[in-house]
Amino acid sequence: SxxxxxxxxxxxxxxxxxxxxxxxxxxxxxxxxxxxxxxxxxxxxxxxxxxxxxxxxxxxxxxxxxxxxxxxxxxxxxxxxxxxxxxLNVSQFGFRRGKSTVDAMDGLVRNVLSAFEDRCSA
Structure with missing residues (x-):
């Protein structure tokens, strides 16, 4: 065994x-x-x-x-x-030391907020 x-x-x-x-x-x-x-x-x-x-x-x-x-x-x-x-791309969070799903969500939220800000200021 x-x-x-x-x-x-x-x-x-x-x-x-x-x-x-x-x-x-x-x-x-x-x-x-x-x-x-x-x-x-x-x-x-x-x-x-x-x-x-x-x-x-x-x-x-x-x-x-x-x-x-x-x-x-x-x-x-x-x-x-x-x-x-x-x-590795800075957006690669999976299978990396010191990176987590929290980091991935933070990046997503930042990108969404940035897109809204860019759209509102145009």
């Missing part, structure tokens, strides 16, 4: 950090992601309705811990690159 593997990995982590870093960096530099790390376990999560009806469940993919670590590292590297090089 994934849970047993996660517990073993957690206990062995101090001994695995260096070899894991080498392996993860090799994946990142080569652009190759091992097929074994692409396999996920699908768990049905109950939503609502009759428990004996398959439509009362939604599937959730559980990926291996090492895959999740690599995913986070790649996300962090891409995010830093995009932020440091001002590639």
């Amino acid at each position: 994934y849970n047993t593997s996660n517990n073993i990995l957690r206990q062995l982590l101090p001994y695995l950090v260096s070899p894991l870093a080498v392996s993860i960096n090799a994946c990142l530099y080569s652009g190759v992601f091992p097929d074994a790390l692409k396999i996920s376990r699908i768990c049905p999560i109950y939503k609502k309705g009759p428990r004996d009806n398959p439509e009362s469940y939604r599937p959730v993919s559980i990926i291996p811990v090492i895959s999740k670590i690599i995913e986070i590292l790649v996300y962090d590297q891409i995010s830093v690159f995009l932020e440091n090089n001002n590639i």
